Amino acid sequence: MQKIINYIFILVVLVYSSGCDNNFDELNTNKVSATSIDPVFQLNAAIVGCAYPNGSLVYDIGIVQQIVTPNSGLVSGANYNQDNRTLTQELWQGYYRNVIKNTRDVINQTEDNPSRANLKNMTRIVQAFAFMVLTDDYGSIPYFEGGKGYSDQIYLPVYDSQEAIYEDLIKELTEATAALDLSGTMESADILYGGDLNKWKSFGYSLLLRAGMRLSKVDPVTAAQVVQVAVQGGVILTNDDNAKINHDPNYTNPIGNFLNATEASNFYLTEPFVDYLRNRNDPRLSAIAVTYVGAKSGPEQTAANETYDASIHVGMPMGNDNAGAVSAASALGLASFYEFAQADRRRVTKNTAPNFLVTASQNYLLMAEARERGWISSGSVEEYYNAGVRAHMNQLGTVDEGSVISTSEIDQYLEQNPFEASMAMEQINTQYWISSFLNGPEAFANFRRSGYPELTPNPYPGRDVEFINRLTYPNSEISVNSENVQAAISAQGADNLETKVWWDK
Incomplete structure (x- = not known):
């Protein structure tokens, strides 16, 4: 009797397995996923x-x-x-x-x-x-x-x-x-x-x-x-x-995203670039640059103290590490190096x-x-x-x-x-x-x-x-x-x- 039960169990399993396998490929084919792309x-x-x-x-x-x-x-x-x-x-x-x-x-x-x-x-x-x-x-x-x-x-x-x-x-x-x-x-x-x-x-x-x-x-x-x-x-x-x-x-x-995220207050227009434009009264300086007047930190670079006035813009001198930039800003009478001019991230370097x-x-x-x-x-x-x-x-x-x-x-x-x-x-x-x-x-x-x-x-x-x-x-x-x-x-x-x-x- 036990042998008959075992045989019946095996038969059921085989039939069930066969039933599960029926149309298995069709059931497991993603019909909405693209197989090619123009x-x-x-x-x-x-x-x-x-x-x-x-x-x-x-x-x-x-x-x-x-x-x-x-x-x-x-x-x-x-x-x-x-x-x-x-x-x-x-x-x-x-x-x-x-x-x-x-x-x-x-x-x-x-x-x-x-x-x-x-x-x-x-x-x-x-x-x-x-x-x-x-x-x-x-x-x-x-x-x-x-x-x-x-x-x-x-x-x-x-x-x-x-x-x-x-x-x-x-x-x-x-x-x-x-x-x-x-x-x-x-x-x-x-x-x-x-x-x-x-x-x-x-x-x-x-x-x-x-x-x-x-x-x-x-x-x-x-x-x-x-x-x-x-x-x-x-x-x-x-x-x-x-x-x-x-x-x-x-x-x-990519660069706009970079300058509007963690590096927002870390990059500045250079002295050679700003000076060349300002010395020739080039209107592009006002179109490109922004200065955050009196900023002593990144969080202080806000719309409330921004200016596009070309006469205010000062470029960061080349060749400075962080300490050198602090000294250069002080020598130029700036509140900090955060007051150097930047490419305006709300205009020319915005995300979009x-x-x-x-x-x-x-x-x-x-x-x-x-x-x-x-x-x-x-x-x-x-x-x-x-x-x-x-x-x-x-x-x-x-x-x-x-x-x-x-x-x-x-x-x-x-x-x-x-x-x-x-x-x-x-x-x-x-x-x-x-x-x-x-x-x-x-x-x-x-x-x-x-x-x-x-x-x-x-x-x-x-x-x-x-x-x-x-x-x-x-x-x-x-x-x-x-x-x-x-x-x-x-x-x-x-x-x-x-x-x-x-x-x-």
Whole structure:
């Protein structure tokens, strides 16, 4: 009897198990989870990923002496001209993980799909932008094999020379921009230009102009040819067409978020930057800066004691640690170093401020230099120069209505600070420095390329170098991809802040 009961029990279990297994796969399949994604949304992810990280504030923007902090620790970098690989790696990791990984995948997905050819070429342009930023900051980088871990299982990519990278960047930008087909599929879901291919073409040719100008020292013949193609193709010439990432409360500007959180009272406009603007009665100083009069601490930096008055703004001298900043503030008659001028975090560095990638102002100024060099024949140097200054002043008003500069103020500035042909290169590239405010990688790149503005080396006594010429590689690369990193170092030079990139001669 017990055996019969046992057999019945086993039979019941088997029947029940069989019943549970019936339609098991169907029951355990998530019918609402996406199994694929339209690649245009991956392009959007790549575009958002191009926003400059906090490391760009500490290094790129600090190197060109626009914003600096007296503090050490996590935020030490260009304030002391010292290597801090926790921050020099941010751009590298962010761009490879969030930009290049996505652009590589989109290009692979659309390679053999003629109906998505425009998407492929838009993506090639974004990828070229990201690689240009990376190589300009670091020099030799994984380019031809970079970002191919998923598609080709290349986990230890070879590093390529900047010379080889620029040759291919110019090819990519030339081909991709020319191949955009106005009669082809309109990718209206893209967040940069809503599928407007005319604007995408202007973006591509603007990057080509930038790439050509990078070669001004090392290969002026090629530089002139590339610049001519870019200008003839049509670059961005209005603020409405600026290539920018629009941020909102859900997708905040990384630097804006940083400066409105724990670091709100730790970063200040520098003395060289403030003095240059104030000494020329530049209305941009009032549009950019805020001073909290009498503030003795961060909590005392309130709207009640803020002023935009340019005559009140005092920039923080370079080369100070925390104690030095206290002494410098006292010597200047300030209540504390919290009374030094800041980039206004309620206007230009608010959480939702756009992140500008390429602007009309920058293009006008590059064209002014190209005209000065005789590389283009249309227009005059002075016309391009004035248009560049005017475009940047108007651009500030698109960030926040509190930063609007009137036409009469712009006219007065240009009248009081006229273009002088004998100082063309200095004036053009110093204006480019101002125009690229908060666009750290571009300001840093053009400063090295042009040599302007003429900045005094950071005087901090414990500095590693007088001027930082490049960022150092991430420790993760050194430890994991060591063979290829060492090959790059052997060809390029020591992995330190002093080694120059190829085009910086």
